Amino acid sequence: MLWVLSLSMLPVLSAWAGRTIDFFHDFGLHSPKAPALLFIMMIYLWGFAYTYMTKCFIEDNPKEKAELIAQMEVYHYLRHPFWKIGMIVSFILTFIYPPFVFIYTAGEMIFATVRSQNKKSSTI
Numbered sequence: 001m002l003w004v005l006s007l008s009m010l011p012v013l014s015a016w017a018g019r020t021i022d023f024f025h026d027f028g029l030h031s032p033k034a035p036a037l038l039f040i041m042m043i044y045l046w047g048f049a050y051t052y053m054t055k056c057f058i059e060d061n062p063k064e065k066a067e068l069i070a071q072m073e074v075y076h077y078l079r080h081p082f083w084k085i086g087m088i089v090s091f092i093l094t095f096i097y098p099p100f101v102f103i104y105t106a107g108e109m110i111f112a113t114v115r116s117q118n119k120k121s122s123t124i
Contacts, residue, residue: 003049006042013039014105021099036098037091043105044087051078073115 017035054075058066069075077083093100 003053006046031098036101047078
């Protein structure tokens with residue numbers, strides 16, 4: 001439930017942050033911090049909720065399917081210590097420079113796209 005709630009809030013918060021950040025006025029240095037910080041906190045909440053949901057799926061499914069679920073790249077990425085350290089660093093950088101939230105989001109999407117393997121499962 002938390003995963004769906006956080007996922008549904010991401011477009012709303014990204015639109016709010018996008019409307020309040022002005023890149024053309026001092027490169028966004030004087031943009032309000034609250035929308036960007038709420039957006040990045042919702043990204044973190046989504047990540048934690050996704051990890052918990054995946055863990056529940058692993059526990060509730062037969063061994064074959066559970067192994068496939070556990071091998072998903074996004075699950076490994078969200079459980080890695082670098083993601084947790086990156087959350088703290090990106091929150092601090094977003095507090096200092098609010099447009100960083102979009103730089104972080106774009107970088108995370110590019111990284112996930114490059115790393116994804118998109119395997120088709122024969123058991124599902």
